[in-house]
Amino acid sequence: MTSGAASSRTVRVDLAGRGYDIVIGPGLIDRIGEFAAPLLAAPRVIVISDDTVEPLYGARVAASFERVGIQAGRVVVPAGESSKEFGAFARLMNELLDRRPDRKTTLVALGGGVVGDLTGFAAAVLLRGVDFIQVPTTLLAQVDSSVGGKTGINTRHGKNLIGAFYQPRLVVADTEVLDTLPRRELLAGYAEVAKYGLIDAPAFWEWCEENGPDLLAGDAAKRTYAIEQSCLAKARIVAADERETTDLRALLNLGHTFGHALEAETGFGPDLLHGEAVGTGMAMAFDLSARLGLCPADDAARVRRHLGAVGLPMRLRGIGGTNRRQWDASRLIEHMRGDKKAEAGRLTFILARGIGKAFVTRDVKEDAVRALLDSAIAA
Ligand code: NAD
Ligand code: GLY
Numbered sequence: 001m002t003s004g005a006a007s008s009r010t011v012r013v014d015l016a017g018r019g020y021d022i023v024i025g026p027g028l029i030d031r032i033g034e035f036a037a038p039l040l041a042a043p044r045v046i047v048i049s050d051d052t053v054e055p056l057y058g059a060r061v062a063a064s065f066e067r068v069g070i071q072a073g074r075v076v077v078p079a080g081e082s083s084k085e086f087g088a089f090a091r092l093m094n095e096l097l098d099r100r101p102d103r104k105t106t107l108v109a110l111g112g113g114v115v116g117d118l119t120g121f122a123a124a125v126l127l128r129g130v131d132f133i134q135v136p137t138t139l140l141a142q143v144d145s146s147v148g149g150k151t152g153i154n155t156r157h158g159k160n161l162i163g164a165f166y167q168p169r170l171v172v173a174d175t176e177v178l179d180t181l182p183r184r185e186l187l188a189g190y191a192e193v194a195k196y197g198l199i200d201a202p203a204f205w206e207w208c209e210e211n212g213p214d215l216l217a218g219d220a221a222k223r224t225y226a227i228e229q230s231c232l233a234k235a236r237i238v239a240a241d242e243r244e245t246t247d248l249r250a251l252l253n254l255g256h257t258f259g260h261a262l263e264a265e266t267g268f269g270p271d272l273l274h275g276e277a278v279g280t281g282m283a284m285a286f287d288l289s290a291r292l293g294l295c296p297a298d299d300a301a302r303v304r305r306h307l308g309a310v311g312l313p314m315r316l317r318g319i320g321g322t323n324r325r326q327w328d329a330s331r332l333i334e335h336m337r338g339d340k341k342a343e344a345g346r347l348t349f350i351l352a353r354g355i356g357k358a359f360v361t362r363d364v365k366e367d368a369v370r371a372l373l374d375s376a377i378a379a
Helices: 028-039 053-066 086-098 113-128 139-145 175-180 183-200 202-217 220-240 249-253 256-265 274-291 297-310 329-338 366-378
Strands: 009-013 020-025 044-050 071-077 106-111 132-136 150-155 158-165 170-174 349-352 358-361
Touching (some): 028 170, 044 113, 053 106, 071 086, 106 113, 113 132, 132 139, 139 175, 202 220, 202 297, 249 349, 249 358, 256 329, 274 349, 329 366
Parallel strands (some): 020 170
Antiparallel strands (some): 009 020
């Protein structure tokens, strides 16, 4: 699944007839046109970005297409989750249609998970489906959201409730663009990196314990390695369970049941980023596993120690301003029930028998969850 020269690496997502490459490495932002050219149905793309990323990289991406004779239009949406709202999606679709695309036009998502999810869904429905390419610019998007074809937008009923499984034709992850990413966003993405170790790769988790701080400090080779390992893990799972019809892909939701409840309670806003919620949620999932006697207490402590040491929030008390938020176990459980992973009101958890031994269960008693939440709130 992996090939590539010393500085860049390629991971293949194997999906019959719809497989694609993820190219990872430094300086790739200036070579996107070159990678994309052989895949395009016509020499025309529209690059969708947000108003933070576009001024940083929009012109370079467009120039990379124009150098190889590909016309590149540019559309900009506001940065942030609000661009995944229905109204914002409608505005984007009209703006795209104003440019008179045809079914051979390819959309390019240049940005984090918001732009990727939005552009992917736009591509799935524009003229009943056009191709799209992911150029993820956050660590979270490079290791998770740009890979695997989950696309979608939000509604007042919840996040990502309208969407499609729609795979990109190519993913290009330039490790250098992470240099402009705020540290907090980088850390949030790191939680998703560490997640792959915790799911089923204990050696990779150990690598994270040892090398995570260097990666976060900017070590280019370690960034490339971590993104490659993460994409290999995700590509393997997606190839085996593209539409989450078995429990395999659900393993990628480690930390998400607790994390989703925390995000819902904080309004999916800046108080708690998605990746931060996943980090806190993974520590809570390991704590619950240890309490239930499924996982050694030492493993749960290790998870908390490493994620906390790099700077991810491990205590509920500090989230959204110390003591400002009044957490409530019953409300958090209600949020869990509203999560789309809940089946007929039964909570789904990804728990673990140890580091690298995650599994899906729908048999956790609510009392145990409540007790865990009560002590997390008190800590
Ligand atoms: P994001 O897209 O909002 O990006 C975070 C912030 O960083 C934004 O302000 C953005 O403008 C800025 N930014 C992006 N790249 C930058 C760069 N290189 N330099 C400077 N600033 C930069 O957030 P995200 O964390 O990337 O993605 C979160 C979204 O992803 C959520 O909507 C979530 O639902 C979705 N998601 C989807 C999947 C999936 O499988 N499709 C998986 C996980 C998360
Ligand atoms: N981020 C979870 C998934 O892609 O399935």
